[in-house]
Amino acid sequence: MRLKLLGALGMAVFLAACSDDTNKGATTGTGAAAQSTGVTPGSEADLVANVGDRVFFELNKNNLSSEAQATLDRQAAWLAKYPQVTVQLAGNCDDRGTEEYNIALGERRANAARDYLVAKGVAASRITTISYGKDRPTATGDSEESWAQNRNSITSVR
Amino acid sequence: MRPSDLSPISDAQAALLATHLGRRALLGAGGMAAGVMAMPLSALAQAAPGGAGDAEITVDQARTAPIPIVIPVLGGDAGQQVSSVISGDLGNCGLFTPIDAALPVGVPDFGTYKSLGARALVSGTATTGAGGLRVEFRLWDVLTGQQIQGTAYTAGAGDARKIAHIIADVIYERLLGEKGYFNSRIAYIARSGPRAHQTTRLAIMDQDGANSHYLSGGQWLTLTPRFSPVSEQLAFMSYANNRPRVYVLSLATGRQQLLGDFDGISFAPRFAPDGRTVVMSVTRGGGSDIYTVDLASRAKRQLTSSGAIDTSPCFSPDGSQIVFNSDRGGSPQLYIMSAGGGGAKRISYGNGTYGSPVWSPRGDLIAFTRIANGSFSLGVMAPDGTGERILTQGFTVDTPTFCPNGRVLAFCRQTAAGAGGAGFSSSIGTIDITGFHERSIPAVGMSSDPAWSPLNG
Numbered sequence: 183m184r185l186k187l188l189g190a191l192g193m194a195v196f197l198a199a200c201s202d203d204t205n206k207g208a209t210t211g212t213g214a215a216a217q218s219t220g221v222t223p224g225s226e227a228d229l230v231a232n233v234g235d236r237v238f239f240e241l242n243k244n245n246l247s248s249e250a251q252a253t254l255d256r257q258a259a260w261l262a263k264y265p266q267v268t269v270q271l272a273g274n275c276d277d278r279g280t281e282e283y284n285i286a287l288g289e290r291r292a293n294a295a296r297d298y299l300v301a302k303g304v305a306a307s308r309i310t311t312i313s314y315g316k317d318r319p320t321a322t323g324d325s326e327e328s329w330a331q332n333r334n335s336i337t338s339v340r
Numbered sequence: 341m342r343p344s345d346l347s348p349i350s351d352a353q354a355a356l357l358a359t360h361l362g363r364r365a366l367l368g369a370g371g372m373a374a375g376v377m378a379m380p381l382s383a384l385a386q387a388a389p390g391g392a393g394d395a396e397i398t399v400d401q402a403r404t405a406p407i408p409i410v411i412p413v414l415g416g417d418a419g420q421q422v423s424s425v426i427s428g429d430l431g432n433c434g435l436f437t438p439i440d441a442a443l444p445v446g447v448p449d450f451g452t453y454k455s456l457g458a459r460a461l462v463s464g465t466a467t468t469g470a471g472g473l474r475v476e477f478r479l480w481d482v483l484t485g486q487q488i489q490g491t492a493y494t495a496g497a498g499d500a501r502k503i504a505h506i507i508a509d510v511i512y513e514r515l516l517g518e519k520g521y522f523n524s525r526i527a528y529i530a531r532s533g534p535r536a537h538q539t540t541r542l543a544i545m546d547q548d549g550a551n552s553h554y555l556s557g558g559q560w561l562t563l564t565p566r567f568s569p570v571s572e573q574l575a576f577m578s579y580a581n582n583r584p585r586v587y588v589l590s591l592a593t594g595r596q597q598l599l600g601d602f603d604g605i606s607f608a609p610r611f612a613p614d615g616r617t618v619v620m621s622v623t624r625g626g627g628s629d630i631y632t633v634d635l636a637s638r639a640k641r642q643l644t645s646s647g648a649i650d651t652s653p654c655f656s657p658d659g660s661q662i663v664f665n666s667d668r669g670g671s672p673q674l675y676i677m678s679a680g681g682g683g684a685k686r687i688s689y690g691n692g693t694y695g696s697p698v699w700s701p702r703g704d705l706i707a708f709t710r711i712a713n714g715s716f717s718l719g720v721m722a723p724d725g726t727g728e729r730i731l732t733q734g735f736t737v738d739t740p741t742f743c744p745n746g747r748v749l750a751f752c753r754q755t756a757a758g759a760g761g762a763g764f765s766s767s768i769g770t771i772d773i774t775g776f777h778e779r780s781i782p783a784v785g786m787s788s789d790p791a792w793s794p795l796n797g
Contacts, residue, residue: 277736278714279711282696317563
């Protein structure tokens with residue numbers, strides 16, 4: 183249910199929830215928008231605007247949905263195009279788990295995204311992972327919509 | 341120690357540490373008994389010989405009928421402060437009802453105090469002079485008219501609060517027959533800034549919220565401080581240099597060292613009861629394994645390898661077993677295994693998921709966090725999983741930690757945030773293990789991750 187909601191309304195909900203956010207992640211997108219111009223090819227901004235920097239997970243899960251796989255497919259292709267780029271995958275959780283368990287769960291999510299990219303041909307040496315547990319929420323309200331956004335793995339250029 | 345074991349500390353952080361450690365040393369608040377001397381006071385001329393009045397009231401009785409105790413403002417220039425700290429400790433623990441009344445001169449007129457409904461009475465003086473602080477303290481049984489305790493404490497001029505906590509512990513022990521816990525501290529994480537990216541600092545305070553100060557700068561995300569049961573050391577997790585790992589900080593020297601050499605994220609540290617090893621978890625693939633690391637040799641030993649998430653390990657007080665959190669069965673639950681690993685047995689079977697287990701220093705209870713229907717509860721159960729009781733609930737209640745005598749839990753309580761993080765709060769609460777007497781510690785600003793120290797020396 184939560185993922186369906188995100189699928190149907192994802193962009194609208196996401197953009198609305200992010201409008202009052204100040205952190206870096208809040209200005210990023212899923213890359214589903216039209217090709218942006220004016221960003222440096224192979225840069226973080228390029229990844230965010232034209233590829234999609236993050237994938238989302240269900241509650242207590244690390245399965246990659248078809249949407250998540252599509253985003254990671256685009257990331258793999260983009261990484262193939264810019265072989266000098268290395269990335270960090272940061273796993274995050276909603277705040278409905280304990281602090282310590284969520285550190286491991288965030289890492290499990292980042293690891294799932296990493297394994298997928300590696301299976302798609304990205305060299306493992308180009309990818310590092312980290313987990314912030316529930317301590318770096320993208321969406322700062324407590325609601326089903328916010329929690330769905332906060333269960334993610336975010337790819338950033340190192 | 342190899343140089344690589346030292347985590348980088350900025351000049352500003354070093355200055356901060358030096359300031360606080362220097363202050364601690366000056367105050368003699370470093371937990372060492374050094375600096376406080378206790379001598380028996382001679383009996384007052386007309387008082388019956390002491391020794392009578394040993395604990396006749398149990399903690400369980402005092403929970404339902406708190407002990408009325410007269411705590412007058414003691415004589416001397418520091419009397420007000422000492423009395424106020426003693427009253428705060430005894431009143432806040434829920435087992436005593438402090439009564440304010442006139443300080444007796446010489447042998448008390450017990451009839452007066454009896455008419456106030458008092459069971460016990462404190463008298464004495466607290467005076468600062470050239471030699472420092474001298475506190476003369478007497479505890480009286482109002483019903484029998486006998487002196488239960490008479491002690492003179494001498495210490496540095498800045499030790500008034502510390503001596504007051506020691507006296508409150510003596511009163512607790514003499515009237516209830518169990519050691520108190522007031523002369524202790526709580527390490528915690530101080531939080532500030534926007535919800536999406538909070539600044540976190542290692543911090544420490546007395547158990548009543550006084551003397552709070554930072555132990556680290558806020559440059560990196562820092563979580564889960566844990567006290568050594570035997571030495572002035574904290575284990576904690578820091579994201580220093582974007583590598584989340586477990587460190588050990590010496591409170592005496594301010595020296596901070598990386599603990600263990602792992603590829604994955606190391607987190608969820610806890611000291612063994614003998615203080616010689618730290619048990620923690622380390623991520624590997626989609627899960628995390630439990631390890632111990634020996635503090636002296638740095639030798640590591642892997643205790644689990646389930647492939648699932650095994651985390652939040654905590655030793656039993658006798659060191660023979662470890663309770664931990666694992667989703668090896670499909671959802672996060674509590675398990676117990678032998679201290680060497682192996683023989684894991686699930687103990688949590690209620691509705692929802694479980695985490696953050698911590699073993700009582702008394703050995704008879706495990707406190708935990710339970711999450712069901714999107715809401716958190718804090719509870720206790722016997723180590724075999726029976727007798728589960730929920731003590732309190734909330735949007736988020738997590739990271740329980742026992743006070744030294746096991747009678748009270750501190751924990752973190754967080755409220756739900758509205759749009760943009762408005763309404764979010766994070767504070768440290770305490771609650772009796774029977775679920776009575778919940779209150780919050782007035783820590784400085786937002787706080788989380790409490791870790792109760794052992795009794796200060």
